[in-house]
Amino acid sequence: MRATLRWAHADFRAHRGEALFVVLASAGIIASLLLAGALFSYAANPWQRIFNQSHGAHIWLQTRAGADTDALSGVDGVAALSGPYRTAATTVESRGARVGVTLRATPAAPPETGRPLVTAGSWFPRPDDRVSGHSGTGTVVLEASVARALWAEPGDTVRVTGPDGAPHALQVSGIAEVAEPRYHPGGGPGIGWVLSATLDGIARGDTGQSVGLRLEDPDDTDFIVQRAVTVLGADRVAQVTKWQQARAEAGGDDRLLGQMFAVFGLGALLAAALAAAGAIGARVRGQLRDIAVLKAVGFTPGQVTRGFLVQHLAFALLGVALGTAAIALLGARIPGRIGEAAAVWQDLPGHTAIMIGVPCGAVLLIAAATGLSAWRAGRVPPVPVARAALPSAAPITALGRRALGMRVPAALVLGWRAAFPRRGRTLVPVARLALPLVLITVALVAWSTLDQFRSRPAQMGLPAALTVRAEQPAASSDAELEQTLAEIPGIAAVHPGAEMAALVPGQTGTITLRGLGTARDPYPSKVVEGRAVGGPDEAVAGQGLLDLLGVRVGAWVRMTVEGRPQILHLVGRTIEPESGGRVITTTIDALRERDPGLRPDHHALVLRKGADPRAVSAALAVAAGGTLEVRETPNPVDRLEPARGVIAALIAVLALIGLIELLTLISTGVRDRGRDLLALKAIGLTPRQIGAMIVTAAGLTALASALVGTTVGALSGGWLVDTQGASSGIGAGIAQLPPLPVLLTVVAAAVLGAVAAALVPATRTARRRLADSLSETL
Numbered sequence: 001m002r003a004t005l006r007w008a009h010a011d012f013r014a015h016r017g018e019a020l021f022v023v024l025a026s027a028g029i030i031a032s033l034l035l036a037g038a039l040f041s042y043a044a045n046p047w048q049r050i051f052n053q054s055h056g057a058h059i060w061l062q063t064r065a066g067a068d069t070d071a072l073s074g075v076d077g078v079a080a081l082s083g084p085y086r087t088a089a090t091t092v093e094s095r096g097a098r099v100g101v102t103l104r105a106t107p108a109a110p111p112e113t114g115r116p117l118v119t120a121g122s123w124f125p126r127p128d129d130r131v132s133g134h135s136g137t138g139t140v141v142l143e144a145s146v147a148r149a150l151w152a153e154p155g156d157t158v159r160v161t162g163p164d165g166a167p168h169a170l171q172v173s174g175i176a177e178v179a180e181p182r183y184h185p186g187g188g189p190g191i192g193w194v195l196s197a198t199l200d201g202i203a204r205g206d207t208g209q210s211v212g213l214r215l216e217d218p219d220d221t222d223f224i225v226q227r228a229v230t231v232l233g234a235d236r237v238a239q240v241t242k243w244q245q246a247r248a249e250a251g252g253d254d255r256l257l258g259q260m261f262a263v264f265g266l267g268a269l270l271a272a273a274l275a276a277a278g279a280i281g282a283r284v285r286g287q288l289r290d291i292a293v294l295k296a297v298g299f300t301p302g303q304v305t306r307g308f309l310v311q312h313l314a315f316a317l318l319g320v321a322l323g324t325a326a327i328a329l330l331g332a333r334i335p336g337r338i339g340e341a342a343a344v345w346q347d348l349p350g351h352t353a354i355m356i357g358v359p360c361g362a363v364l365l366i367a368a369a370t371g372l373s374a375w376r377a378g379r380v381p382p383v384p385v386a387r388a389a390l391p392s393a394a395p396i397t398a399l400g401r402r403a404l405g406m407r408v409p410a411a412l413v414l415g416w417r418a419a420f421p422r423r424g425r426t427l428v429p430v431a432r433l434a435l436p437l438v439l440i441t442v443a444l445v446a447w448s449t450l451d452q453f454r455s456r457p458a459q460m461g462l463p464a465a466l467t468v469r470a471e472q473p474a475a476s477s478d479a480e481l482e483q484t485l486a487e488i489p490g491i492a493a494v495h496p497g498a499e500m501a502a503l504v505p506g507q508t509g510t511i512t513l514r515g516l517g518t519a520r521d522p523y524p525s526k527v528v529e530g531r532a533v534g535g536p537d538e539a540v541a542g543q544g545l546l547d548l549l550g551v552r553v554g555a556w557v558r559m560t561v562e563g564r565p566q567i568l569h570l571v572g573r574t575i576e577p578e579s580g581g582r583v584i585t586t587t588i589d590a591l592r593e594r595d596p597g598l599r600p601d602h603h604a605l606v607l608r609k610g611a612d613p614r615a616v617s618a619a620l621a622v623a624a625g626g627t628l629e630v631r632e633t634p635n636p637v638d639r640l641e642p643a644r645g646v647i648a649a650l651i652a653v654l655a656l657i658g659l660i661e662l663l664t665l666i667s668t669g670v671r672d673r674g675r676d677l678l679a680l681k682a683i684g685l686t687p688r689q690i691g692a693m694i695v696t697a698a699g700l701t702a703l704a705s706a707l708v709g710t711t712v713g714a715l716s717g718g719w720l721v722d723t724q725g726a727s728s729g730i731g732a733g734i735a736q737l738p739p740l741p742v743l744l745t746v747v748a749a750a751v752l753g754a755v756a757a758a759l760v761p762a763t764r765t766a767r768r769r770l771a772d773s774l775s776e777t778l
Contacts, residue, residue: 026319057212415696441713544581544729581729
C-alpha cells in the first residue's frame with residue numbers, strides 16, 4: 001500500500017495539469033447539477049417559494065369589525081401576526097372586466113409577516129419618501145391574478161365601487177404576489193391593498209378585519225384554528241383560509257412543472273455522469289505507457305487498480321467539495337434567474353436532500369467509472385512496444401484517396417479521418433456529446449410550445465380570446481346583444497354559449513357540459529382526432545373526459561343534466577385546457593333539444609388577427625355602457641410562466657456540461673493521435689495544416705453530434721410534451737417544434753464552440769517539436 005501511495009503521489013506531481021482538469025471538471029459538473037436542482041425546485045414549487053420569501057401566514061381569518069384580534073398573539077403555537085387590517089368588499093373594473101376584490105388597509109411599510117412580494121411597479125411610498133402629489137393616497141396594489149383578470153398594469157387607472165355603490169378612481173401602483181388562494185372567475189374575491197386614508201374614502205364605516213397567523217408548527221393548523229375561533233368568538237369569524245387550501249390550488253401546477261423538470265433532471269444527471277466518466281477514462285488511457293512500466297518493475301494488477309482508484313477518488317472528492325462549496329457560498333451572487341433560484345433554494349423543500357444526495361450520487365458514479373477504468377488499467381500488458389506496433393487507425397478509404405486526388409485540402413481529409421476513424425470509435429464520442437444537445441433541444445421544444453399558447457392560442461384550444469356575460473339578460477335582448485358585439489371593431493365571430501355541470505354514468509363524478517356556437521355557425525374547437533361537430537347530438541371532448549369515462553372517439557355518452565338525461569355522440573377529441581380536459585362540447589342547439597327554454601349565459605368572442613384583446617374589451621365597455629362583464633379566456637401558460645426563465649437557465653447548465661464533455665473529447669483525441677501527428681509532421685505537413693486538421697476533426701465531431709442531438713431531441717421532445725399534455729387532461733397534439741432557424745442556430749453554436757475549444761490544443765500541438773521525448777516515439 002505504501003508503494004501504491006508513493007506512486008500515486010509521484011504521478012500527481014508529474015501530471016498536475018491533467019489532475020487539475022479532472023478536479024475542475026468534477027467541480028463544474030457538480031455545480032451544474034446543483035444549479036439544475038435549484039432551478040427545478042424554484043420552478044416546481046412556486047407557492048412554497050412565495051410563502052418563504054414573503055414570510056407568509058399559515059392561517060388567514062376574516063372577522064367582523066370590533067373583534068379583539070390582538071388576543072390571538074397570546075395563543076400557544078402562534079409565532080407572529082400579520083395585521084389586523086381593515087377590509088372592505090369592493091368591485092374593481094378595468095377595460096370592461098369586473099372583479100370582486102377585498103381591499104385591505106395597510107401601512108406604507110410592507111409588513112414583516114405575510115409581506116406581499118411586488119413583482120411590477122412599487123409599493124406605497126413611505127412617509128419620509130413622499131413628495132407633493134405622491135402621497136400614495138388614491139393608489140392601489142393588486143394581487144397578480146386580479147391584475148391579470150383586469151388587464152391592469154402599474155400606472156393604469158381602475159374603477160372601484162365600494163359597499164355604498166359610489167365609484168372611485170384609483171391608480172395601480174404595483175402588482176404583488178402572496179401565498180394565498182388566487183382569484184378565479186366565479187370563485188371568491190381577489191385581494192388588493194390600499195392605504196388607510198384611501199379605504200376610509202371608499203368604505204367609511206362598512207369594514208371588516210383580516211388577520212394572518214404564522215404558526216410555529218404548520219401541522220397544528222387545525223388545532224390553532226379552533227383555538228383562534230374560540231378566542232374571538234364564532235359569531236365574530238366570517239371566514240377561515242388555511243395554507244393547505246392555497247397550496248392545493250397550486251398543486252396541479254406544481255405537479256405539471258415537477259414532472260416536466262424531473263425528466264430534465266434525470267437527463268442532466270446522466271449527461272454529467274458520462275462527462276465525469278469520460279474525463280477519468282481519458283486520463284487513464286493517457287497513462288497506458290506508465291502503467292506498463294509499473295508492471296514491468298513489479299506492480300501487481302491489484303496495486304495498479306488500487307492506485308488509480310485512490311487517486312481519482314481523491315480528485316473526485318476534492319472536485320465535489322469545491323463545486324458544492326461554490327454553489328453554497330456564491331450561488332446567490334450569480335446574476336439573473338439562476339442567482340435568484342439559488343438564493344431562495346435553501347428554504348424550499350428538498351434542499352437538504354439535493355445538497356447531500358447529488359454530491360454523494362456523483363461520488364458513487366465517479367467511483368464506479370473510476371473502478372471500471374482502474375480495472376482496465378490493471379489489465380494493461382507490461383510490453384508497451386507490442387501495443388505501439390499495432391496500427392492506430394484503419395487504412396485510408398477509397399473516398400479519402402479520391403478526395404486527395406481532387407485537390408481537397410489535406411487538413412480536411414485528415415480531419416474527417418480523425419473524426420470518424422472506425423464505427424465503434426466514432427459512435428461513442430458522438431453519442432456522449434449528443435446527449436446534452438438532445439436535452440437542450442427538448443427544452444427548446446417546451447419553450448416553443450409555451451410560445452405557441454401565446455402567439456397562436458387558437459391552435460392550442462383557445463380560439464376565443466374574450467368571454468362576455470350580460471349582467472341582466474332579457475329574452476328580447478339576445479339578438480340585439482349579438483348584433484352589438486359583432487359591430488365592435490376587431491371581433492371576427494360571436495358564439496353564444498351555455499355551461500353547466502353534468503353527472504357521468506353511475507353518478508360518480510361531475511364533468512362540464514358546454515354548448516358553444518350553433519349548428520349553422522359552430523364553435524371552432526381545435527380537433528386533433530376525429531372531426532368537428534356537424535350534426536345533431538354530436539359533441540367533441542377533451543382527453544380528461546375520455547380518460548375519466550374510459551371511452552374513445554366514436555362512442556355514445558349518456559349523462560345527467562339537472563335530473564334529465566342527455567345522450568351525445570363523441571365525434572372528435574379536442575385540445576381542452578380548462579377543467580383538466582373533463583369538458584364535453586356540443587352546440588347550444590343540441591342542448592335546447594333537451595331544454596327548449598335554454599338561453600346563452602355568455603358569448604365567446606373570436607377576435608380578428610392582430611386585434612388587441614385589451615382594446616376590444618375597452619370598446620365593449622363603452623359600447624355596452626358598462627352592462628357587460630368581459631373576461632379574458634384563461635391561458636394555462638400563465639401558470640407556467642416561471643418555467644420560461646428556468647428553461648433558459650437550464651439550457652445554460654446543459655451547455656456547460658456539453659462544454660466539459662467537448663474539452664474531454666478534444667484532449668483525448670489529441671493525445672491518442674500524438675504519434676500520428678508527429679508522423680504527419682515528419683512527412684512534410686506544416687504546423688498550420690496540423691492545427692487545421694485538429695480543428696476540423698473537432699468541428700466535424702460536433703457537427704455530427706449536433707445533427708443527431710437536434711433530430712433525436714426534436715422527436716423525443718415532441719413525444720414528451722404530448723405525453724405530458726395527455727396526462728394533464730389537455731390532450732396530445734400540443735407539442736410545437738422549434739423553428740428551423742433555431743435548430744440551425746443550435747447546430748452552428750455547437751460547431752463554433754467546438755472550433756473555439758480546439759484552437760488552443762491545436763496551436764500547442766502544431767508547435768511541438770518532432771520528438772519532444774523518447775516516450776512520444778513509442
